[in-house]
Amino acid sequence: MDSxxxxxxxxxxxLRQIDEANVQIAREPHASPPFRVRVHLVTPGPDISAEARDHTFAAALGKVIKRVTEEIRNRAAKRQARRRSGAQRLLPQHQAANHGSNVSFA
Incomplete structure (x- = not known):
């Protein structure tokens, strides 16, 4: 399991710099599904956490990895969207400053 x-x-x-990974694996025989995997990733910026349950260890681990991967990609997409929207907000002001007004001289 460790490997x-x-x-x-x-x-x-x-996908993301991981400074520390805390993984908890539990088998709760009286629960259904019995396998629970929790992951807490210490990363620059907000940490990432996820939990999944399933009937086998491999399936629970696969689910939690999928959730962590989705969270990493969602955060990257949000960061890119913020950068794009910030650049677009600055662009109209920049264009107006460089192009002047539409004044004709006779």
């Missing part, structure tokens, strides 16, 4: 978790965490590193 499987480590491999999955290392596979996330190209």
């Amino acid at each position: 499987t978790v480590k491999k999955q965490m290392l596979a996330l590193s190209p």
